[in-house]
Amino acid sequence: MNINNLYIIKRDTGVCIYHKDFTESGFDPQLLSSFLVAMTSFFDEATQSITSQARAFEGTDYKIVVEFGEWTLGAVSTKEDSAQIRTKLKRMIERFEEQFSVLRWVDIDLAIQTRFEQSVIDEFVRYLIIPDTVITVRAGWEHYTKKPDVMSFLRIIPSICSVKDAAEFLEVPIEVALNLAAEALWENAITVYNPVKPDDIYQATSITRPGAEDEKLSPETAKALSELDGETPVSIAAERMRTSDMKRFLKDVAILEKRKMIELVTPAHAVAVRYTSALHSLLKGCSKIVGITAMRKVFLVSREKLVGTYPWMAYVTLEEGVDIEMRSSLTAATIKGTIGPDVLNDGFRVIMQFITRRVKDLTGAQPMNRIIANTREEIQQQFPSTAYEIEWETLVV
Amino acid sequence: MNSGVLGARTIVSQSGWKYAASIIFTGLAILIAAEILYFMGMVSFLTTLTAALSPVIALLLGIIGLNFFGRESLVKEDRFHAMNVWMALGLLVFSLSEIAGVLLRITGSSSDIYFTVGLVQMPALLLWGLGVVGYLRSSNSVLGVFNGNKMSSIIIIITALASLFLVVIMTLIHPAQSLLITFVSVPMIIGLGITLCILGGIVWILRGGLIARPLILMFFGILLLLIRSLFWGFVNYCPGSPFDYVTAIEGYILVGASLAAASGLDDVFVIEEEEEAD
Numbered sequence: 001m002n003i004n005n006l007y008i009i010k011r012d013t014g015v016c017i018y019h020k021d022f023t024e025s026g027f028d029p030q031l032l033s034s035f036l037v038a039m040t041s042f043f044d045e046a047t048q049s050i051t052s053q054a055r056a057f058e059g060t061d062y063k064i065v066v067e068f069g070e071w072t073l074g075a076v077s078t079k080e081d082s083a084q085i086r087t088k089l090k091r092m093i094e095r096f097e098e099q100f101s102v103l104r105w106v107d108i109d110l111a112i113q114t115r116f117e118q119s120v121i122d123e124f125v126r127y128l129i130i131p132d133t134v135i136t137v138r139a140g141w142e143h144y145t146k147k148p149d150v151m152s153f154l155r156i157i158p159s160i161c162s163v164k165d166a167a168e169f170l171e172v173p174i175e176v177a178l179n180l181a182a183e184a185l186w187e188n189a190i191t192v193y194n195p196v197k198p199d200d201i202y203q204a205t206s207i208t209r210p211g212a213e214d215e216k217l218s219p220e221t222a223k224a225l226s227e228l229d230g231e232t233p234v235s236i237a238a239e240r241m242r243t244s245d246m247k248r249f250l251k252d253v254a255i256l257e258k259r260k261m262i263e264l265v266t267p268a269h270a271v272a273v274r275y276t277s278a279l280h281s282l283l284k285g286c287s288k289i290v291g292i293t294a295m296r297k298v299f300l301v302s303r304e305k306l307v308g309t310y311p312w313m314a315y316v317t318l319e320e321g322v323d324i325e326m327r328s329s330l331t332a333a334t335i336k337g338t339i340g341p342d343v344l345n346d347g348f349r350v351i352m353q354f355i356t357r358r359v360k361d362l363t364g365a366q367p368m369n370r371i372i373a374n375t376r377e378e379i380q381q382q383f384p385s386t387a388y389e390i391e392w393e394t395l396v397v
Numbered sequence: 398m399n400s401g402v403l404g405a406r407t408i409v410s411q412s413g414w415k416y417a418a419s420i421i422f423t424g425l426a427i428l429i430a431a432e433i434l435y436f437m438g439m440v441s442f443l444t445t446l447t448a449a450l451s452p453v454i455a456l457l458l459g460i461i462g463l464n465f466f467g468r469e470s471l472v473k474e475d476r477f478h479a480m481n482v483w484m485a486l487g488l489l490v491f492s493l494s495e496i497a498g499v500l501l502r503i504t505g506s507s508s509d510i511y512f513t514v515g516l517v518q519m520p521a522l523l524l525w526g527l528g529v530v531g532y533l534r535s536s537n538s539v540l541g542v543f544n545g546n547k548m549s550s551i552i553i554i555i556t557a558l559a560s561l562f563l564v565v566i567m568t569l570i571h572p573a574q575s576l577l578i579t580f581v582s583v584p585m586i587i588g589l590g591i592t593l594c595i596l597g598g599i600v601w602i603l604r605g606g607l608i609a610r611p612l613i614l615m616f617f618g619i620l621l622l623l624i625r626s627l628f629w630g631f632v633n634y635c636p637g638s639p640f641d642y643v644t645a646i647e648g649y650i651l652v653g654a655s656l657a658a659a660s661g662l663d664d665v666f667v668i669e670e671e672e673e674a675d
Binding site for chain 2: 371
């Protein structure tokens with residue numbers, strides 16, 4: 001999620017009351033805020049509609065995503081318009097309106113930039129930092145930050161290390177190191193890089209950079225590119241290529257990512273891929289005992305019950321046997337991020353609960369729990385660092 | 398929907414059980430009729446009746462079983478489905494063995510009946526064994542009760558040891574009995590016994606679920622056929638008697654009923670969900 005700028009604008013005056021520039025572009029926020037308020041008002045007038053509101057303005061390689069609060073308007077300049085960005089922006093607006101509600105009626109100095117800083121860090125920066133994130137301390141970092149905590153943090157840690165290593169080095173809990181790294185990133189005192197993980201899912205991009213043809217790929221790296229199809233985790237791609245050196249493979253993937261020939265799929269798509277793998281494994285395990293025909297029926301009956309609550313589930317179907325297929329429209333929505341990962345997570349969890357409870361009636365509780373445990377092991381092998389995001393405990397019967 | 402408590406009341410479709418129940422009632426009716434005829438002294442009529450019924454019932458139930466399960470390809474990895482197809486095919490071959498027995502009895506070469514019938518039953522038993530072992534392997538691959546290779550070794554060792562043991566026992570009990578008869582009855586008894594043990598194990602593992610019910614019927618069906626084989630091998634019991642045929646008929650009926658009940662599992666659920674969100 002590449003966010004360049006964040007704006008919070010007072011709707012009735014068009015004044016930008018909070019702004020954060022993540023790119024140090026030096027662009028005047030007031031220029032954009034006036035434009036946004038004018039354009040949104042124009043669209044409302046032009047369409048003669050009370051309910052419709054302009055939601056995004058699109059450039060060639062950026063988008064300005066807009067969300068409306070009660071008396072403010074939030075906007076982010078970003079590369080992609082996804083459900084996740086909108087959710088974060090909405091949360092940001094709600095928090096702002098709650099914290100600075102008095103600004104609706106009067107214009108006073110509430111030191112917004114400083115007081116709202118932590119909320120923005122929590123929403124837009126903190127998620128970028130994970131224990132494996134590699135921190136690179138910038139040369140002359142002392143000029144970027146004056147925060148005592150961050151300064152003492154950066155003074156002690158090596159100039160390049162992972163957050164996990166930094167926590168061990170400082171002998172502090174990992175959470176503390178994660179927060180300090182987020183603050184340092186906010187202050188631009190460090191740059192961060194998330195190394196490729198075995199359960200990351202990458203897809204090929206269609207971006208052709210100028211001069212890219214001059215950079216020859218090694219045969220191994222080119223072969224790795226063909227395996228990253230947006231559906232397959234890196235670990236499985238490595239297995240398919242029968243690579244003996246996982247580190248080398250991860251390095252190849254990192255090269256491809258650096259050259260922007262591949263990109264990480266959206267969180268929604270990652271959730272969908274993870275859950276369809278889990279669902280397929282679960283159905284396959286159950287079908288070995290109760291048969292494929294019965295399992296197909298169990299799946300279809302369960303899905304039927306849930307389509308009312310989760311309409312997108314109608315696009316999750318079965319191919320031959322118990323192979324799960326996501327229809328192209330749902331896949332497109334997950335790739336674009338127009339459907340949130342939470343929604344998918346919730347729906348898939350519930351259908352798996354329905355299935356396990358129904359199969360329990362056929363096989364009894366103990367075999368069903370054994371199948372769940374097997375599925376869990378299989379998914380942990382495929383997605384070692386994200387398998388825990390499936391709530392396995394809720395599936396146990 | 399949040400992680401609510403899913404209070405699900407499940408009503409399992411009874412269509413398969415309707416067929417199974419009607420087959421079982423037919424079996425009971427035959428049993429009662431046989432008792433009545435026997436105690437009324439109409440043994441020859443009972444023999445003729447059961448000799449005719451035995452192959453007919455095995456044939457009919459085999460066809461019914463194939464009708465339930467034989468419509469879909471065997472190629473797909475569905476061992477439960479495959480087991481039921483093998484059982485149905487096995488019933489068809491058993492019907493052939495019964496027909497062979499009746500024909501031999503009519504032609505009068507009674508000393509060879511046992512040998513011939515036993516020999517024809519072998520392929521049927523092989524089909525049943527294939528089905529049950531395939532299903533055991535499939536279930537075991539998920540449930541991991543045994544190590545895969547270990548399981549095959551255990552079955553082979555037990556079969557070999559039990560066969561040797563049985564040959565010795567039978568020779569000791571009936572020293573005058575033809576070796577041909579011993580060599581036919583031992584594989585039958587061992588085959589049925591092993592199949593029964595495997596099935597018993599599967600039933601035990603799946604005892605909490607509805608799928609255990611057809612498997613229990615199958616278990617008792619095979620048990621009756623094992624009892625029949627044991628009588629043939631140990632009691633020097635004359636094959637072709639009314640008791641022999643009735644035992645076979647009841648065995649086939651239970652296996653057929655299990656196929657009918659298993660077919661109902663496909664109509665798994667008519668469910669009324671009562672969902673309570675936390």
